[in-house]
Amino acid sequence: MRPRTTSVLAGVAALALLTGCGAADMTQQASPFANARGARTVTLSVQSWVGAQANVAVAQYLLEHELGYRVDTVQVDEVPAWDALSQGRVDAILEDWGHPEQEQRYVEDKKTITAGGDLGVTGHIGWFVPTYFAKEHPDVTDWKNLDKYADLLRTAESGGKGQLLDGSPSYVTNDRALVKNLNLDYQVVFAGSEAAQITQMQQFAKEKKPFLSYWYTPQWLMEKVPMTEVKLPPYEEGCDADPEKVDCAYPVTPLQKYLNADFAKDGGQAAEFLRNFTWTTEDQNQVSLMIAEKKMRPQEAAEKWVDSHRSVWKKWLP
Helix, strand or coil, rough: CCCCCCEECCCCCEEEEECCCCCCHHHHHCCCCCCCCCEEEEEEECCHHHHHHHHHHHHHHHHCCCCEEEEEEEECCCEEEEEEEHHHCCEEEEEECHHHHHHHHHHHCCCCCCEEEEEEEEEEEEEEEHHHHHHHHHHHHHHHHHHHHHHCCCCCCCCCEEEECCCCCCCCCHHHHHHHCCCCCEEEECCCCCHHHHHHHHHHHCCCCCCCEEEEEEECCCHHHHHHEEECCCCCCCCCCCCCCCCCCCCCEEEEEEHHHHHHHHHHHHHHHHCCCCHHHHHHHHHHHHHHHHCHHHHHHHHHHHHHHHHHHHHCCC
16 A cells, blocks of 8 residues: 565565566575574564655664564565464564454454554545645646646646556556546556656656545655645545445555464564554655665665664563
């Protein structure tokens, strides 16, 4: 449900991050430490958007430097990550944006996954236009007026229609259904990854061109390219139950952590630490900005944040 970036997560057996499209299915792979007798190890799933990288980087740094664990990180797309977590191929997902079907299957029915508590960050997906365009055309912020601006938002990739820019085809979005069910003269165009989407939006902003994009908060780019949300039909419980018939806005989502059930029971200090891990949108954005904008390695960004926020993370330690 969110875009992503292509940094490399450092750490023991760290894996180069892929773009969201075509990421490997890690459900058939295990941590290289899985059979290390007596080893204190943790395997964390890292989604490829930068906020998720920030969570994992800080958790990894503290697990290694404060609690003495060896940490493996693997990238898994959103839905396969639940399969990997259920099977014990990874121990924790630190940022989930809501997957009711997987929650029912693995948490309620199979009980192979357990809730790990709130991350502390509230997420929201929506359609956004740059604020400079919204100021010039205030009515564009109502979906009912979007067709009025379809010609201005047309690109070579959108086939004669207005362009709705999305990130990776692997994201779980309602955008194609929304365009169809709201009868809008738009075409969803995938940038391919969060990094590619950001590059396109930055280029549009540099040239002061209009654009309409699937986007989400929290996200560091909002500080660099101010954007204004387009109001879609109000979200109501169940309005997105059928993916083909969605005709409402995305919900506001308190982001959640999930742990493998066996790890939650037997994971000792690591499991307790991950349950305690909770921080603010501002905290996450600080680390995300260092990774994405300042081009710091995730572990460098984590170390810098940890050094200046001792009073925050000390509360997470068992």
